[in-house]
Ligand SMILES: Nc1ncnc2c1ncn2[C@@H]1O[C@H](COP(=O)(O)OP(=O)(O)OP(=O)(O)O)[C@@H](O)[C@H]1O
């Protein structure tokens with residue numbers, strides 16, 4: 001089974017108006033809602049691939065109730081830890097006439113020690129040999145060691161952790177020895193504290209990490225991924241496509257990799273599926289969504305090369 005962790009799921013709401021008239025009542029002509037979050041995007045893509053996952057994290061208040069309800073309606077199985085605070089909301093106001101969008105973000109909720117303990121209790125129940133994907137960064141008020149503790153707890157239980165984070169959380173989390181990490185090239189540069197732009201630099205700078213981390217996958221946008229596992233170094237490149245939005249492409253890549261690994265695929269094959277998912281998601285304007293049809297056609301043109 002695959003579990004995904006989104007510590008800060010967001011209820012996204014888009015309100016379209018002809019134009020905003022200040023100090024007056026404005027009629028909303030269209031309203032859309034969605035549940036956002038990197039782990040959640042991974043769960044959605046796994047579902048599109050025909051797999052199953054359980055989405056975990058923290059959710060609270062009416063935003064939390066609604067976002068979990070929406071996910072369940074989409075067919076994503078959820079096991080969020082209920083919190084006292086209100087889950088975050090992103091409200092986008094789109095003015096049709098001026099083609100202007102304004103984003104209003106509510107603050108992310110605080111997590112109490114009791115709530116954090118409850119989340120760890122659920123984590124303790126994840127069965128051995130499962131995969132847990134940890135995506136995105138911890139909440140502002142969280143201890144910098146939160147991911148490191150999570151990785152350590154899961155690793156001790158024989159669960160394989162896939163970590164996709166940035167900055168201090170990635171540094172400390174990677175230090176705890178997850179099974180796989182998926183930084184993009186900029187995040188990788190911050191992790192190894194080097195300027196990185198070329199494939200051979202990735203291979204070189206990843207060396208010290210290989211002791212602790214079985215699989216290292218560095219994504220490079222249109223240049224695909226470099227994968228490093230047990231002495232195997234490879235470069236997997238997608239075909240050229242007409243990109244509509246590359247936001248969340250990394251989440252689709254992670255979904256393809258973890259889905260394939262959980263089905264028993266080799267590391268090499270999982271990278272090919274991952275790259276196809278990542279690139280397929282760039283054809284879709286919504287963040288981190290890909291269709292099976294797109295990815296099947298792209299997969300045929302994904303190039304795999306040992307380096
Ligand atoms: N411009 C592009 N053309 C083709 N494929 C792309 C492009 N951008 C991204 N991809 C695909 O998506 C994968 C992940 O992309 P990227 O390196 O941009 O991830 P990321 O920076 O972690 O994204 P995010 O954090 O927004 O989800 C790439 O390996 C590739 O397969």
Ligand SMILES: [Mg+2]
Nearest residue numbers: 164184250251
């Ligand atoms: Mg990313």
